[in-house]
Amino acid sequence: MDERVHPIRISMPLGGVVASERGERPLRAHFNGEVCAGCNNGWMSSLEVSAMPILTQRPRRGRITDAEATVLARWFAKTAVNLNVSQPFRLLVDGPSRHALATSIPDRFAVHMFRVRKQNGVFDWVQKSPDAASxxxxxxxGMRRLMELTLVTHIRIADLVAVVIHAPEPLQPTDVIPDRTARIYPLPDRLPTWEELPFHDDYLGPFTHIDVI
Structure with a gap:
């Protein structure tokens, strides 16, 4: 909670210039003030309790189970929503998707995972659009507009990184593909083992593209 972060927003169309920034602050200062007490102390708290043992287990070995994948996917999706609502970026997750997380993972979401070699503190994130489309x-x-409305969020917890996709209709979230990652939701026919999760040098690594040809 005391880890210090310095959030910035950059504009890629303007060559990566800083569009806005917030001063350095501890992670405890980041919260979504729109969450009601009932949700914060209810399903969100229960989800935190369910996710924490999976996020912190050492060593991570063996196949990721359906139950673990579902808990992780919902926790990462919830965290991506909180970041999207509370940080200086376009609000791209619609109300029905946000509220449906109280009971399940809405069908507009997909979640992929990988591991990272470079770590700077415990927590990192980035919100962006897909990098390319075919x-x-x-x-x-029409594709340019869909790209603007598609949210790609990388969330790093130590060496574990999730790529959370929220795609607008008519895209399917599985049309948005982060390279060299393992999808954990929607549940694939075969979930990977922890050892099989791909490695990238840093949490920004995977190139994300939309392919609907």
């Missing part, structure tokens, strides 16, 4: 020329303008 589509027919005639659909280019």
């Amino acid at each position: 589509c027919p020329q005639a659909q280019l303008d």
